[in-house]
Amino acid sequence: MTVTDNASTATATAVTAPPPPLAARTRSTGGSPVRDILAVTARPEVINFAGGLPAPELFDTDGIAAAYRAVFAETPARALQYSTTEGEPTLRAALAARTSARGLATDADDVLVTTGSQQALSLLATALLEPGDTVLVERPCYLAALQAFGLAGARVLAVPGDEDGTDPGALEELVVRERPKLLYTVPTFSNPTGRTMPAARRAAVAEAAGRYGLWIVEDDPYGELRFEGERVPWIASYEGARDRTVLLGSFSKVMAPGLRLGWLRAPDGLRRACAVAKQAADLHTPTVNQLAAARYLADNDLDAHVARVTAAYRARRDAMLAGLADALPAGAAWTRPEGGMFLWVRLPDSYDTTALLPDVVRHDVAYVPGAPFHADDPDRATLRLCFVTQTPDEIAEGLRRLGEGLRAAAHRTA
Template sequence: MNHPAHVPTTPKEQPNVRSTDLLNNNTRMLGSSPIRDLLEKSFDPGIISFAGGNPAAEFFDVEGMSRSFQAVMDRYGRRAMQYSSTDGEPEMRAAAASRTAEMGVPTDPDQVLITTGSQQGIGLLGQTLINHGDVVLVENPTFVSALLAFSLQGARFKTIHSDENGAVPESLEEAIRRWKPKAVYLIPTFQNPTGSTLTQERRTRIADILAEANVWLIEDDPYSDIRFTNEKHIPISADPRLNTRSFLLNSLSKVLAPGIRIGWIRSPKDVLPYLSRVKQASTLQSSTIDQLAAAHYLQNNDLPSRLAPVKAEYMNRRDHLMKGLMAALPAGTDITRPKGGLFIWARLPAGFNASVMLESALLAGTMFIPGAPFYVEEADQRTMRFSYSSNPVGQAELGLTRLANAFAEPPLLVQ
């Protein structure tokens, strides 16, 4: 018998099930990212935000990028507008391989999978490597969107102790012995959120440990080109013993523009076809025209010299913000001095809770990110992350005045 489509269903026929109850188990368990939710607030033009990790938009090379798009359209417009390979355009793979080689990690273009931002790379690695219940070792705190991507695969997180010099090798060794992890996720250079950098000595020690263990290394490195000193940091993945066990993620987001969404994974050659199939399942390919334009830009512009004035201004902003934070935050606050990247990490004195202070800061018209959401265990409620990249000094000054007002009468909260 045919029923007309509009016949109302009775509760008996269709019990009151929420549509979200019908999502798959992994998705249903995911909370929204507290940081993404907070960043929504930073779009309010009335707020001076130190929250997001945005590069300074006033330094974007709009003319140079327009020239590259135009050149690509003039030279091969039809190709640029057509479907293309999942692995990436040959020009972009070659450019990515040479950037990775310049970092000290010899790389062939056929070891490179182009991704739509390195966040897609993290997601693909999660999908390709992690079985439900597998342990992933992470620094505590670490990058929240990586936690989100691995959570989606049902990863369990265990932590490696880290300090101002990055992950502690002995802690990694102990965690590998104890938890038998599937993968280790590290951000060795100018870490998000703490800004800390793993020393070269520790990198060597960690490579020694990983070379002996049957564990994947996922090394995430979007910030190493935003370096304020001459000290070069060679990725852990440069160690040839890790060639078959490490993935190095990189991106143009922080050095060219995040809106173009170009990143890449340097992968063991035999694993790359699997990553490529997983990518194909979700997105077929990254944008053809964006890859061609980015590759053209890299071939025709000297990125390091373009970055030099940007880094000089970031240092200026870092110093200004550090000085301002010392004045605005209560006496006894610890404030880091990062040697690169985009973030200052601060820790309030005992009795303060950064999430509570954020409420006061928002009322005063400014914001930062409380550190707690970056932790997978034992969240330190006194920590906070400030980005110095996106506010010119004059605007940061106003934000700091507002921050000082927020702390003038702080709602104390004993932890």
């Protein structure tokens, strides 16, 4: 006689239920368009003006390697051990000294080391924002900042501006009407535009923040890459903003992005809140990288290295500026940055740089369309070009290809 096990049969034939859905914030916030473009344009024959990549041939590989060797020779156990969330004391002290030397008195205890300055944005979003809080950003704005604030559930509004950056009158109007919690700005050699906010506007932004009660997140990854002109003081150094400004810095553009070393300088209460958020995120930034960076700063002249990098980048910017008029259609306009890594192009209204990109990439050159940099209605005739990754000769060839691609695409759509 055969005995049927009803329980086993039921289990074998049961329909498997799907897992619970992803969090709504991950479904509503897309990936980075820049990363997507980089994946598409990874072919070696493509001259890629899309990435925000420092020139690898300019990395001080010997100096960095020597710093790591010294750390492993002298303090191997410490280098491979857990560390404090706030960061290695030697590195924090060195960062404080560099910040103080540039006009903003800073103690080591004012600094929190982060895993790249991108992590600082995530920590600040966690520490400051509740879902539905309003954040003000520049128009256009750094892409990954829009992602970080979007993942926090913030309502992100763009502040109108012009060739000098954020307009103080428009900022004040939005602050009064919308009661935002923070303003995010890259005031020096902005990503994506390359623009720099003048001192008078910085003072006005600082004054508005003090008068209306507003946090300022001042992101400065490019500030040391100045080719010409005079340095403009940080917003954080202005009297009205000192108790409410978070200053972000990074070694990614002046030492090497693979180290993933950034930092934030913030008032005590907010810095402590960010440290708590960091404990939950990754406990601490890798110890060995922090110690190696501190050793590099002790044994080398980082300012001299930055001067060599900026000299090369200046020549590359000049090469791009020299070739743009021939590459771009009549009626196009572009910025002339005094430093940094990017310039911003606006084509005539009839051009949609997102729609045109696949055609242009067929000519083995790439850019980033401007639309994703906008928190509000995108300007689809804009694009960003990075001028630091290629040599002047490669830039000239890339612009020749860009011109061909734009002309071919325009002819097909005419």
